[in-house]
Amino acid sequence: MITKYIQRLFDARRDLFEEGGRLEKLGPFYEAAEAFFLYPVIPTRKSPVVRDSLDL
Amino acid sequence: MKTVSVKNRCKFSVAGKPAARLESLPAPARVAALPNQIPLIRPRLLVKPNDAVKLGTPLVEDKGNPNLKLLSPAGGEVADIQYGPRRVIEAIVIKIAPDEPYVEFPMIDETWVSGMGREEIVDALMARGLWPLIRGIPFNGIADPKETPAAIWVPLDITDPFHPPSDIYLFEASAKENLLLGIKILEKLADRVSICEHRDRRLSDERLQQVVTHRAAGPFPAGDPGVMHYQTKQSAKENRAWYITGQDVIRLAEGFSSGKYPTSRVMTVSGAHPENNRHMRTRLGAPLKSLVKTIDRPNAYRWVTGGLFTGYSAAPDGFMGLYETSLVLVPEVTENELLGFARPGLKKPTSSRTFLSALTKPTLPVDADRHGELRACVNCGYCAAVCPVEILPQYTYKCINAEEMEEALAHGLLDCVECGLCSYVCPSKIELTETFKDTKHKYYWGKI
Numbered sequence: 001m002i003t004k005y006i007q008r009l010f011d012a013r014r015d016l017f018e019e020g021g022r023l024e025k026l027g028p029f030y031e032a033a034e035a036f037f038l039y040p041v042i043p044t045r046k047s048p049v050v051r052d053s054l055d056l
Numbered sequence: 057m058k059t060v061s062v063k064n065r066c067k068f069s070v071a072g073k074p075a076a077r078l079e080s081l082p083a084p085a086r087v088a089a090l091p092n093q094i095p096l097i098r099p100r101l102l103v104k105p106n107d108a109v110k111l112g113t114p115l116v117e118d119k120g121n122p123n124l125k126l127l128s129p130a131g132g133e134v135a136d137i138q139y140g141p142r143r144v145i146e147a148i149v150i151k152i153a154p155d156e157p158y159v160e161f162p163m164i165d166e167t168w169v170s171g172m173g174r175e176e177i178v179d180a181l182m183a184r185g186l187w188p189l190i191r192g193i194p195f196n197g198i199a200d201p202k203e204t205p206a207a208i209w210v211p212l213d214i215t216d217p218f219h220p221p222s223d224i225y226l227f228e229a230s231a232k233e234n235l236l237l238g239i240k241i242l243e244k245l246a247d248r249v250s251i252c253e254h255r256d257r258r259l260s261d262e263r264l265q266q267v268v269t270h271r272a273a274g275p276f277p278a279g280d281p282g283v284m285h286y287q288t289k290q291s292a293k294e295n296r297a298w299y300i301t302g303q304d305v306i307r308l309a310e311g312f313s314s315g316k317y318p319t320s321r322v323m324t325v326s327g328a329h330p331e332n333n334r335h336m337r338t339r340l341g342a343p344l345k346s347l348v349k350t351i352d353r354p355n356a357y358r359w360v361t362g363g364l365f366t367g368y369s370a371a372p373d374g375f376m377g378l379y380e381t382s383l384v385l386v387p388e389v390t391e392n393e394l395l396g397f398a399r400p401g402l403k404k405p406t407s408s409r410t411f412l413s414a415l416t417k418p419t420l421p422v423d424a425d426r427h428g429e430l431r432a433c434v435n436c437g438y439c440a441a442v443c444p445v446e447i448l449p450q451y452t453y454k455c456i457n458a459e460e461m462e463e464a465l466a467h468g469l470l471d472c473v474e475c476g477l478c479s480y481v482c483p484s485k486i487e488l489t490e491t492f493k494d495t496k497h498k499y500y501w502g503k504i
Contacts, residue, residue: 003394029396039396042426043393048068048365048476049358049386053404053427054413054483056439 003038035056060287061273064320066407066442069419070217070263070364071283074326075334078224085342087130088147091116092140094188096500099145100147107134112159112185112317115148116255124198127185127317128471129341131156147375163315169240177244182312188378189304193282193297194470195500198483207248212302213257216363218326219382221252222256224335225322227304232261238305239267243310254279277444303381323347323376327385328357328421344374347383356454357385358424366478389425395426431484439488445471449478449488456495459504469495
């Protein structure tokens with residue numbers, strides 16, 4: 001529930017930080033903040049399908 | 057007996073173990089042969105849709121060696137031929153007829169085997185479609201009958217989590233008899249047949265104990281034929297060997313003694329759906345959905361056939377291949393994790409010491425999330441620390457990227473057993489195993 005709410009919050013402002021947006025130069029900060037609050041899910045595409053939880 | 061243990065180990069304990077009982081499943085309505093999942097062959101199709109086929113009718117042959125044929129896993133009608141990208145033959149689906157006609161081969165018993173020469177055994181295995189069960193080291197393709205291998209390895213237990221263990225598939229007395237006959241057949245093909253049991257699953261049968269030559273110790277991939285061969289070979293002359301799993305040795309013997317193409321197999325379902333987790337006797341090429349009792353949302357899981365680390369993702373409507381005996385249901389993750397970077401990680405499976413789960417060492421469920429984006433290699437050495445054949449995967453990977461093939465070979469690329477542990481532990485999420493596998497295949501075909 002909270003995850004979805006925060007996701008909606010980030011999605012609502014995303015266009016401002018994308019290419020051509022008013023705050024384009026702050027795009028990396030926006031992405032960093034989003035990754036901190038919502039750790040992204042990236043499905044595995046190749047073998048092995050399971051991976052260690054450790055991320056750099 | 058020689059005990060072989062692997063120095064480099066990867067610590068993990070995965071939840072979702074199957075129940076230790078063996079169920080017999082009713083025969084499925086359809087089964088399939090999957091030529092695309094057999095490495096290093098160039099299949100030529102020999103049947104077309106709606107053709108009537110018998111159990112044991114050739115479905116495809118190898119363009120490089122037309123004697124090498126994949127036989128129909130059932131008698132009935134070719135219901136469908138499924139093609140993948142660039143028209144590769146993905147599946148030949150057979151609708152099983154009620155009377156199920158079969159091709160009859162001459163029966164060969166133990167006395168006959170004793171009097172047969174190597175060539176006769178090779179011809180008999182080829183004619184019965186059983187030769188593809190024997191595979192070669194280092195490329196993992198079907199063994200070349202013209203080659204004389206240093207040894208034939210028979211791993212009785214595959215330590216990749218959740219394969220059928222030897223005490224389950226050798227439970228019946230006939231299976232033990234067939235294993236012994238199968239070993240006699242293999243002894244005609246090579247000077248040395250090495251039977252390998254795992255220290256944690258010692259055989260109780262006295263006659264079987266007498267044929268065991270090696271004992272593997274430690275977690276996955278201890279007991280893998282490539283690892284065993286690497287750890288025991290004495291010189292470069294022994295670089296090439298063959299291997300065949302314990303269950304497939306039983307199938308060799310069944311094919312000889314019954315005169316029919318053998319289709320019975322013990323398989324395992326495991327993973328995130330506890331009510332489905334069990335061992336079962338079913339048919340070669342069975343549909344994946346026939347192996348599970350109930351599943352509400354099939355697309356909420358990754359259907360992994362062939363093992364958690366060494367297997368591949370299949371569609372829920374797919375089938376089990378020639379070599380696969382394990383189906384693992386791994387949950388897909390669809391929702392981003394709230395404050396994932398800030399969590400202490402009590403429930404995060406890892407082989408590192410980054411999360412609190414490293415202290416408690418619990419048995420944890422796994423998922424199909426990569427847990428991070430692709431990044432550049434930082435030479436952390438995690439991959440080298442878990443590699444069972446002591447190559448340095450990070451440098452081998454860089455040699456391949458720089459197209460320095462000789463350097464990659466010098467690092468031991470061909471010793472790679474494709475266990476998947478380097479990709480599993482890589483914090484940069486580099487697809488090391490796939491890179492090594494692809495490069496080995498290109499090298500085999502002479503493309504690099």
